[in-house]
Structures are given as C-alpha cells and as structure tokens.
Amino acid sequence: ALEGVVTPAFWKDRRVFVTGHTGFKGAWLVALLQHLGARVTGYALDPPTEPSLFVAARLRDAITDLRGDVRDAAHVEDAICHAEPDIILHFAAQSLVRASYKDPLGTYATNVMGTAHVLNAARRAAPDVVLIATTDKVYAHGEITRPFREDDPLGGQADPYSTSKACAEMVATQYAKALGERCAVLTARAGNVIGGGDFAEDRILPDAVRAFSCGERLALRYPQAVRPWQHVLDPLTGYL
Numbered sequence: 364a365l366e367g368v369v370t371p372a373f374w375k376d377r378r379v380f381v382t383g384h385t386g387f388k389g390a391w392l393v394a395l396l397q398h399l400g401a402r403v404t405g406y407a408l409d410p411p412t413e414p415s416l417f418v419a420a421r422l423r424d425a426i427t428d429l430r431g432d433v434r435d436a437a438h439v440e441d442a443i444c445h446a447e448p449d450i451i452l453h454f455a456a457q458s459l460v461r462a463s464y465k466d467p468l469g470t471y472a473t474n475v476m477g478t479a480h481v482l483n484a485a486r487r488a489a490p491d492v493v494l495i496a497t498t499d500k501v502y503a504h505g506e507i508t509r510p511f512r513e514d515d516p517l518g519g520q521a522d523p524y525s526t527s528k529a530c531a532e533m534v535a536t537q538y539a540k541a542l543g544e545r546c547a548v549l550t551a552r553a554g555n556v557i558g559g560g561d562f563a564e565d566r567i568l569p570d571a572v573r574a575f576s577c578g579e580r581l582a583l584r585y586p587q588a589v590r591p592w593q594h595v596l597d598p599l600t601g602y603l
Contacts, residue, residue: 369603375400380448380490382433382481383455384426385410387561388496390417391595392452395603397425404446406431406439407455416560433477440484451493452602453481456528461565463524474527475534482538485546494602495535495550499591500525513552551602558595 379396383389384405396403403426410417417423427446431438433455443451456474457463463470478495485493502511503518519529532550539548557568564570565584574581 369399369600371400373399374603376402377450378402378404378446378448380404380406380443380446380451382406382451382453382477384422384428385415385417386454386458387416387558387563388556388595388599389454390415390420390422390560391558392454392599392602393417393422393426394420395596395599397422399603403427404442404448405429406433406442408432412562414562416562419560433480434472436476436480436483439477439480440487443481443484444488446488448488448490449492451481451485451488451490453478453493453495455481456496457524459563459565460522460524463522463527467523470523471527471530474524475530478531479534479538482535482542482548485538485548486542490546492547492549493538495531495548496598496602497528497532497550497552498525499552499554501529501532501552551598553598553601554591554593556595556598557592561595 374396379401381389381392381396381403384393384403385407389405389407393403393405405426406429409430429442431442433439455477457466457470482493499511500521501517501519503516503520505518507515517529517532519525519527535548535550542548561569567590571581
C-alpha cells in the first residue's frame, strides 16, 4: 500500500501545504514532494539555523514560500484557505527539549495552540487529509520497560516539549471527531532523526561534526543515555 502512494502517480500536481518547511525535516520533505511533482505551499518562520538545508538546496525556487507563525491563528487560516490544499502536513514546532525548559510558554503556544490553529483552519479549507508530526516522547513512562506501542497511554510528563506534543495528540483526536468524514486527521510519532543538512544545536551528529572539524573533544550531554535513531528519509517516507 505504501508503494502505491509514494509515487508521482499519487503526488503529481496534488496541492500540499507544509508547515515548518524551512526546518531540517521540513526541507527534506519539500525536496521529496518536489521530486514527486506535488504543488507545495510552505508556511514557516525563517530557517532556524545558519547555514540551513532549505537555503543551501535552493528549495524555495520550486514552491510557494510563505513566512508566518503558527501561533497567529488568523494568518494561518488565511494562508491555508488561500492555498486550497488537498493535504496538510504539519511539521512546525518548537522541537528541542532543552529549549522547552527555557521557554515553556512559547513551546506550548507553538506545539499545542499552533496545532489547534492549523486544524481549525482545516474546518474551513476542507482538505482531504491533515497529518500532524509528533514524537515518540508522548508516552506515559510509568513502569514500562519494553518498547512503547502505539496504543500505550499518552503522558509526556518528562519535559515541556514532551508534554506539549502529548497535548497536540489530544487536540488532533478532538478535531478528528469534529471534522468527521470530511477530512482524515492523523498523527505520526517519529524518533530522533539523523541525516545530511542538519545544523541544529543539541543533536549528536551535528555536534560531532562541529567538534571534529575544529579538532575539539566531543562533549556528550548525557553519556549514560540510550537513544533510538533513524535516518530522516525513513519517517518522511512513512508520512507520505
């Protein structure tokens, strides 16, 4: 079934609205959609890093590139309704755990209310599908020692980032009921991603490249931690 949709036959000329398209995963997503022939409108803040994959790959040349903040409900709705998308892929987020401790209110405003704004706009724009990208950190840990399953309870109490993403999942569930059969609302939970073009702070491979390029020792923030990693193209293919 997956092979049937990740092809130009499905995506060619399909109108796709992507939030957060200037970020690492968003830029890779735009590149994939461009390759598949989709008509992409991107909505995001300026690229979050310098350099950035979005700029280096000259991705804005092939899409409608809009600047905006998902915390601005009226602007989000106007942008989405003007684009008349068939599919909305919502990636815009405050995605760093340590940054969420420094600015919890900003994290909640972006990840919770930003998601609500996108979904509320879908009530008027009536796309076929809205996909919300969340995280594998949304689960309630409790005493669970095995790998999480999709039907495990949500929690995300460990930090503001995780909590905000768990809240986004619940917002999506409510809007899925409100939109009914007119629009499918989905969430997808990815893990930590690696891949070319990632220049963000607090990520192990960019940190390693920066350190080794300067002949410095790599500083591991949590050397006893165990983290799952996946190449960025794996979750992106899953989303599509």
